[in-house]
Amino acid sequence: MNDILIKKTTAFFEETFSSSPEKMVLSPGRINIIGEHIDYNDGYVLPAAIDKIICFAFEKNNSKQSKIIAIDLDDEFEIDLTKTVELDEKVWTNYFRGVINQLKISGFSFEGFNCVFSSNIPVGSGLSSSAALECGFLYGINSLFNLNIKPIDIALMSQKAEHWVGINCGIMDQFSSVMGLENKVIKIDCKTLDFEYHDANFNDYSLILFDSNVKHSLFTSAYNTRREECDEGLSIIKKHFPEINSFRDCSEKHVLSLEDKMSSEVFKRSHFVVKEIGRVTKACEALDKGEIEVLGQLMFETHHGLSSEYEVSCAELDFLVDTAKKENSVIGSRLMGGGFGGCTINLIQKGQEDIIKAKVSKLYFETFNIELKIYDVKIGNGTSLYNRN
Numbered sequence: 001m002n003d004i005l006i007k008k009t010t011a012f013f014e015e016t017f018s019s020s021p022e023k024m025v026l027s028p029g030r031i032n033i034i035g036e037h038i039d040y041n042d043g044y045v046l047p048a049a050i051d052k053i054i055c056f057a058f059e060k061n062n063s064k065q066s067k068i069i070a071i072d073l074d075d076e077f078e079i080d081l082t083k084t085v086e087l088d089e090k091v092w093t094n095y096f097r098g099v100i101n102q103l104k105i106s107g108f109s110f111e112g113f114n115c116v117f118s119s120n121i122p123v124g125s126g127l128s129s130s131a132a133l134e135c136g137f138l139y140g141i142n143s144l145f146n147l148n149i150k151p152i153d154i155a156l157m158s159q160k161a162e163h164w165v166g167i168n169c170g171i172m173d174q175f176s177s178v179m180g181l182e183n184k185v186i187k188i189d190c191k192t193l194d195f196e197y198h199d200a201n202f203n204d205y206s207l208i209l210f211d212s213n214v215k216h217s218l219f220t221s222a223y224n225t226r227r228e229e230c231d232e233g234l235s236i237i238k239k240h241f242p243e244i245n246s247f248r249d250c251s252e253k254h255v256l257s258l259e260d261k262m263s264s265e266v267f268k269r270s271h272f273v274v275k276e277i278g279r280v281t282k283a284c285e286a287l288d289k290g291e292i293e294v295l296g297q298l299m300f301e302t303h304h305g306l307s308s309e310y311e312v313s314c315a316e317l318d319f320l321v322d323t324a325k326k327e328n329s330v331i332g333s334r335l336m337g338g339g340f341g342g343c344t345i346n347l348i349q350k351g352q353e354d355i356i357k358a359k360v361s362k363l364y365f366e367t368f369n370i371e372l373k374i375y376d377v378k379i380g381n382g383t384s385l386y387n388r389n
């Protein structure tokens with residue numbers, strides 16, 4: 001599938017600019033096994049890059065202008081690199097503008113270039129197509145102009161670009177897009193940015209994504225509000241327990257003892273965060289030991305918390321998880337990513353995948369009149385140059 005994408009992007013570039021690309025970059029989307037909404041709360045997360053990618057082709061154009069063409073959108077824009085970068089009404093262009101802005105305010109100098117891109121990462125499905133876009137674009141400019149930006153800084157600058165666009169996200173998506181490795185999940189310590197690779201070995205179970213095919217408009221504002229609620233929760237905890245610096249140092253007891261000092265929302269968010277930080281450690285140990293049923297159980301618990309305490313689920317995602325949970329051959333299921341739509345991630349017993357897929361699709365369609373999209377997950381490499389020779 002990626003070969004077709006690469007050929008298409010190359011051919012389009014050659015036709016448009018009558019030259020071959022100087023650099024080509026492949027940048028993946030991501031999944032997350034467990035650890036949701038805790039990357040911005042000093043937690044651990046367990047994501048991986050996937051084999052769905054954005055393909056970019058670049059060349060320098062010896063000017064101070066850059067032209068960026070979105071093949072899939074049949075749209076393009078030009079940007080004058082000598083001017084201050086501003087947000088535009090065309091939302092898709094802002095991720096590129098955000099990256100250019102980051103480069104400029106960080107003092108990097110570079111010249112004009114042409115860029116063409118095309119993607120097979122579904123948009124709005126919680127697979128972080130925007131992180132793949134920012135990281136791949138930045139990676140390409142870095143390589144084209146020898147800027148010597150380290151991979152971790154590519155992730156951090158891309159995260160800042162996303163903030164500039166308007167979502168105050170954590171580091172998980174950009175980090176996993178850049179640092180992904182085939183068949184490995186990454187345990188990221190989001191407080192220190194230390195990380196370890198763990199084998200993505202799920203034994204008798206397959207990782208399957210069910211895409212609800214909905215994206216509720218609440219996403220951006222609710223995401224940013226959750227961050228504020230967590231900040232408020234932590235500041236109340238710190239006031240009463242001065243030895244605590246972050247949610248990492250907190251036990252469930254600390255939070256429970258402050259229930260009457262917090263609004264009900266702030267209490268629920270804080271309680272979820274502390275429990276979820278604990279679950280990731282347990283889940284990673286279970287994965288290492290091959291105790292996949294334990295991992296699956298923790299995923300169900302995460303979903304329950306995301307739905308009832310963090311309140312980022314929706315009717316469609318709850319239905320998908322509840323339906324999966326009724327099946328003996330599904331040992332874990334939860335909403336994945338920011339929530340309010342997008343995918344659930346499921347661990348399904350090998351050999352039973354087709355039966356479950358058919359059953360869930362049918363019930364989902366009967367209930368919501370929406371086609372379920374299904375992706376079999378393959379864990380792939382992080383953002384990299386593609387060598388055509």
Ligand code: GLA
Pocket residue numbers: 035036037038039040128169170171172173337338339
């Ligand atoms: C989005 C954000 C991430 C992370 C997840 C929830 O994908 O971009 O930083 O917070 O939501 O875990």
